[in-house]
Amino acid sequence: MAAVGASIVFSGLVALSFVISQIHKILALWEEREKYLARFKKRLLARAAEKIQAPDYAQRQFPDADELAEDYGPLVDQLKQPFTLSQLFEVARQNDLPHPHLSIQRLQEAGILVAQGDGTFTWNR
């Protein structure tokens, strides 16, 4: 009985001390609520805008097939025709061209890189 009583008193006062230690923090939060709400709303809006713009940005920024052909043409000239995609990839990497995988895929889709059926490709420009 004594142990139970002592534990109850202790837990009660510990809980009360925790609550009163948080009162000033809660009050500060309440008093600054306009500021925090505004900041929260701003962050939410920014996140929503990021979500919408991200794909557009990627599409807009990535060069089209013709632009890529201009960049990759001089590299292809260095290679002996027909060439493999791994050779083209290696040359592009050595010249620090961005997104070589995506670029080569784009060139293939545009018919600038033409498959020969034996794993090699030719440059159609």
Place this chain on the structure above:
Amino acid sequence: MIDLLFQFLLNTGYYLADYRNYIMLVVGSTFLYLGTAKKYEPLLLVPIGFGILVGNIPFFKGFGIGIYEPNSVLHYLYFGVTTGVYPSIVFLGLGAMTDFSSLLAQPKLMLLGAAAQMGIYFTFLGALFFGFAPKEAASIGIIGGADGPTSIFLTAKLAPHLIGPIAIAAYSYMALIPVIQPPIMRLLTTKRERLIKMPPSRNVSKKELLIFPIAGVLLCCFLAPTALPLLGMLFLGNFLKECGVVNRLANTAQSAIIDTATIFLGFTVGCSTQADVFLTPKSLGIFFLGSVAFSIATASGVIFAKIMNLFLREKINPLLGAAGVSAVPGSAREVHLMGLKQDPTNFLLMHGMACNSSGVIGSAICAGILWSFFI
């Protein structure tokens, strides 16, 4: 005519008194001396001391004079004690007088108020060991809370026949704080520990002070609803003070109301120490266990503060543990004085008051819990 005079003389106190009455008259006079000349808790010891004198004037039983005789004036006044009305009213005034800002500034000090309540439970076990009935043991244990009204409240509910000795023991030990606590504090602390300085408390906003009584009453009374008569009134009084819109009520609660209750409480408790009821071996046992309770409560607070220091980056002065008993403001003052003795620039009073006020809450919860165990 001579017969009439003879009859009259037979009915006087001089004839009816026995040695026990004289012992109690000496006790009452000692209380008055301590209260007036030594200024030990005069607000309590003066009405109690005078009550002891009044209660121990022998009278012819059956005339409705004594406090234990139904229909006597004293019996009606004593009703406030036996029903727990006066302690509740005292708590209302206490709440209206208490500034909880030091506690709100350092909530961790509340744990010392909890630790000091261990004296109650140790003494409860001790009283059971010495053969007291469980309800009596609980009433004796509460003396360790060092809170007169709380002791009276619980005893009125559990062991009304012991109100006199328990109330006298509780108030005596409260008055003897300057004698009991310092040796225990010195014994359990090193000089280095006594020199620990407490950081200045942060400023507490008005809103915090306003929210505290509401949070306190909800949290504590949901936990121990039986503490409602005490804690409900304590927090009501404090809310009256802090809300600032009922200053008249707050002023009345902290002056006229608490003063009236204290007078009647002290006086009737004093009167209840009628020699034939009070001077029993049980009372001696209660006084002994009461001193044990008070000492253990003081020691528990100090030791717990030292344990806390093992885990705290910012150490607390372990003397503050002694202020965890709810003798407001006596024990806080004693802690402050001992701190000053070691270092005249070490001011512990406000920190001690934080422990003190948490001790008041703690002992009221303890009383509620003990009461609920026996409902």
